[in-house]
Amino acid sequence: MSTTKTQSNLYTIMEERKSVRVYDPAFKIPQVELEAIIQEATSAPSSSNLQPWRFLVIQDEAVKTELRAIANNQEQVETSSAIIAVLGNAEMYKQVEQIYTQNVAEGHMGEAQKDLMITNTLRTYPAAPLEVRKNIATFDAGLISMQLMLIAKEKGYDTVTMGGFDKEKFAKRFELPEHIFPVVLIAIGKAAAPAYGSSRLPLKDIARFI
Secondary structure, eight states, rough: OOSSSGOOOHHHHHHOOOOOOOBTTTTTOOHHHHEEEEHTTTSSSGGGEEEOOEEEEEEHHHHHHHHHHHHOOOOHHHHSSEEEEEEEEEEEEGHHHHHHHHHTTTTTTTTHHHHHHHHHHHHTTTOOOHHHHHHHHHHHHHHHHHHHEEEEEETTTTEEOOOOOOOOHHHHHHHHHTTTEEEEEEEEEBBOOOOOOOOOOOOOHHHHOO
């Protein structure tokens, strides 16, 4: 089977997705489109399928102005169409019964496997230190963030991820519950200027085959 890039437009999307920081402030993405992008991104994998991601989508102009001050005065916070805050849920295990009951209802597994997964999850996750659970949620949030940005590009929108913001101030401003914490901000909109290209390290510097 050929592995050339002509197989799929996935390669084109991956190559065309750039970190855009200059946006057209007049361009607005309809909320239904934002909802579709997030919904489609939820096919991303997660530890034990617990889906520990949550999203706060900020479209209001006044709130974006407030957020810009929290996010190191980054212009794209205010000029993009919306900011998708990707949050982690450190108590992801609390929805295990809902998730695995739905798995059975959709025909993905039987009752015995469901019961085993629920038992194992409730034995393991609550006993894990908070830092471990936050690390799991952060990793899974990264998986869905990348998927979200590729889907956005496929739909003709531009994005950039931002880790440079005051997470404590963000959590306080948006009254996040104690177990919910911010991971990254994703600006989404329409580019008003080309993004810079960027180089990548050669494979020999990053991979070892044994």
